Amino acid sequence: MSRFLDMGGYAAFVWPAYAVTFAIVFLNIIWARRALARSRAEARRRLAMRAESS
Amino acid sequence: MTWTWFHRLGSPPYVYALAARLTPWFAWPAALLIAGGLWGGLVLAPPDYQQGDGFRIVYVHAPSAWMSLMVYMTMAIAAAIALIWRIKVGHAVAAACAPIGASFTFAALVTGALWGEPMWGTYWEWDPRLTSMLILLFLYLGYMGLRAGLEDTQRADRASALLAVAGSVNVPIIHYSVTWWNSLHQAPSVMRFGKPTMALSMLVPLLMMLAGFTLYFVALLLVRLRGEVLSRERAASWIPEVLKT
Amino acid sequence: MTPRRRRMALVLGIVAGVAIAGALALSAFRKNVTFFFDPTQVTAGKVPPGEGFRLGGMVTKGSLRRDPGSLEVHFVVTDYRHDVPVSYTGVLPDLFREGAGVVAHGRMQGGTFVADEVLAKHDEKYMPPAVAESLKRHGESREGLAAPAAAPPRPAPPAAPPTGTSPTAGS
Numbered sequence: 025m026s027r028f029l030d031m032g033g034y035a036a037f038v039w040p041a042y043a044v045t046f047a048i049v050f051l052n053i054i055w056a057r058r059a060l061a062r063s064r065a066e067a068r069r070r071l072a073m074r075a076e077s078s
Numbered sequence: 079m080t081w082t083w084f085h086r087l088g089s090p091p092y093v094y095a096l097a098a099r100l101t102p103w104f105a106w107p108a109a110l111l112i113a114g115g116l117w118g119g120l121v122l123a124p125p126d127y128q129q130g131d132g133f134r135i136v137y138v139h140a141p142s143a144w145m146s147l148m149v150y151m152t153m154a155i156a157a158a159i160a161l162i163w164r165i166k167v168g169h170a171v172a173a174a175c176a177p178i179g180a181s182f183t184f185a186a187l188v189t190g191a192l193w194g195e196p197m198w199g200t201y202w203e204w205d206p207r208l209t210s211m212l213i214l215l216f217l218y219l220g221y222m223g224l225r226a227g228l229e230d231t232q233r234a235d236r237a238s239a240l241l242a243v244a245g246s247v248n249v250p251i252i253h254y255s256v257t258w259w260n261s262l263h264q265a266p267s268v269m270r271f272g273k274p275t276m277a278l279s280m281l282v283p284l285l286m287m288l289a290g291f292t293l294y295f296v297a298l299l300l301v302r303l304r305g306e307v308l309s310r311e312r313a314a315s316w317i318p319e320v321l322k323t
Numbered sequence: 324m325t326p327r328r329r330r331m332a333l334v335l336g337i338v339a340g341v342a343i344a345g346a347l348a349l350s351a352f353r354k355n356v357t358f359f360f361d362p363t364q365v366t367a368g369k370v371p372p373g374e375g376f377r378l379g380g381m382v383t384k385g386s387l388r389r390d391p392g393s394l395e396v397h398f399v400v401t402d403y404r405h406d407v408p409v410s411y412t413g414v415l416p417d418l419f420r421e422g423a424g425v426v427a428h429g430r431m432q433g434g435t436f437v438a439d440e441v442l443a444k445h446d447e448k449y450m451p452p453a454v455a456e457s458l459k460r461h462g463e464s465r466e467g468l469a470a471p472a473a474a475p476p477r478p479a480p481p482a483a484p485p486t487g488t489s490p491t492a493g494s
Contacts, residue, residue: 028121032131037196041189045138048185049294052178056301063305067317127455128418128445136449162331199416199442205358243334247341260359260379262426267447276449 090307091316093167097300097307104297111290118283126280133280135193140268140284141291142186146214147249149179149295153221154246157239166310167303169235172242173225174302178295180218187211198262206255207263210248217245231310359426362405365436378407378436379426379444387421400425400436411438418443 031038086092119137126133153175160168190208191201202208221238228234256265267275268288274281311317324332349356359379360370370376378400386399395412398421409427419425424444429437450458 030131031134032125034130034132034135034196037132037192038135041135041192042138044188044192045142045185048142048181052181052298055177056298056305060301060305060308063308064321067308068321071318071321124451124453126449127452129449133449158334161334162327164327164330197416197418197443197445199419200440203358203442206356240337244337244341247338247345251345260357260361262358262442262444264445264447267449275447277451277454279451280449 090167090311090314091320094304094307094316094320097304101297101300104293104300108290108293108297111286111293115283115286115290118286119280123280123283124277129197132193132196135189136280137284137287139186139189139193141287142182142189143211144288145182145291145295146179146186146211147252148292149175149182150214150218150242150249151246152295152299153179154242154249157242160235161239161243166235167307169239170303170306170310171299172221172239174299174306176218176222176225178298178302180215180222183211183215183218187215194262203262205262206259207252207261210252210255214245214248214252217241217248221245361402362400362407363402365407365431366405370431375428375430375439377426377428378409378438379424380407382419382421382423382425384421398425400427407436408434409436409438409441411441413439413441415441416443418445 029035029039115137119134123134125131153172156168156171156175158168159165160172187208190211194203195201221241224238224241225234228237253266253269255261256263268281268284276284308317308320359377362378362380364370365378380400380402383399383401383406386397388397389395390397393412394414395410396415397408397410400407400409409429411427411429419441420443424446426442426444427436427438428440428442431437
């Protein structure tokens with residue numbers, strides 16, 4: 025296990041590379057879902073406003 | 079030959095519903111392929127004769143670079159379709175692509191730097207490959223900046239789409255930079271004519287990662303597309319129904 | 324021309340325009356865009372004089388020499404048509420090997436390229452050590468494989484004198 029973590033001496037480069045990439049993978053998932061949620065909330069608000077004004 | 083399906087894609091409620099239905103069909107296979115690729119790449123693949131275990135950075139660096147280019151071409155093609163056929167959804171697709179592409183270009187540059195330092199002896203050089211990738215990042219940021227900066231949606235759409243299309247010239251430059259010019263970055267191992275220059279045991283996990291990331295991109299796009307479509311169709315009649323789900 | 328055809332022409336025109344402008348710009352600035360010069364270009368005097376430049380090629384096998392008791396090394400960079408002798412004081416990157424690619428930055432002094440930076444350039448081949456060994460045993464082209472890793476890699480340059488990176492097992 026420790027040999028795996030050590031990555032043949034390259035651990036200081038390999039693991040941060042994976043960390044950065046997967047941070048970006050998960051960030052994109054969160055961003056996309058948030059963008060959709062925001063659009064839906066905004067659409068709801070617009071509908072409510074129109075229902076009120078009509 | 080009927081183009082009905084193509085023009086149906088121009089219909090926002092159709093796109094919205096389709097996107098929602100398709101997303102899991104891309105998201106879950108993507109997760110499986112990436113998990114399999116990680117296992118194959120980090121555990122099963124043997125160390126490289128030159129780079130030892132350091133070469134395993136390829137399993138995040140190559141997919142990131144692949145993403146940066148594939149996403150840009152998607153963005154440029156969507157922008158071109160929107161400009162030429164006046165299909166609004168094209169602008170929505172392009173807009174959805176930009177932050178994804180920008181972040182993975184950043185990932186490619188950072189993972190590349192982390193790989194370059196132990197292997198080449200430097201985090202960065204102004205060689206043709208690295209420089210053109212940095213330009214790609216600026217193109218993405220420029221696209222996003224134009225959209226954010228221009229108040230009028232139509233103008234934002236048009237200007238950013240023109241930039242996306244013009245910048246597409248950079249994509250073949252990036253790919254061929256290592257063969258057209260002297261560079262520090264080596265030639266392609268996979269995306270080339272002829273056999274890949276990578277042993278099968280190392281190559282298969284890489285192909286799984288590339289496929290997995292591609293499906294993941296489609297899933298992301300589908301989610302973002304729904305949001306974009308909603309934002310653009312301000313007062314459309316189909317919206318109330320869709321918000322109930 | 325229909326409006327749509329006109330828009331298509333506009334889009335294609337922009338792509339073509341940028342491509343042509345880019346090609347012209349790159350070819351005009353070729354000397355400045357060149358990342359490194361090979362030994363043939365250096366020998367032919369193609370390098371702009373004065374400033375430092377980059378020399379790229381392969382490290383000639385058997386050419387690596389160290390001055391005992393100092394960090395100064397000498398080796399020869401070749402493109403199999405011409406050779407340029409190089410001297411460098413400093414730590415060589417881990418992947419620096421005889422028979423492998425190198426990109427050095429520096430300037431010519433007399434007939435020697437005095438480098439202030441030496442980077443290892445590796446090829447696009449990836450394979451397990453066993454495959455590399457068997458390829459070597461069955462004979463490879465002269466451009467073939469660099470010697471396998473001799474010393475364990477270290478992320479930071481060591482303070483102590485460098486361990487040998489000369490090829491093991493007489494390749």
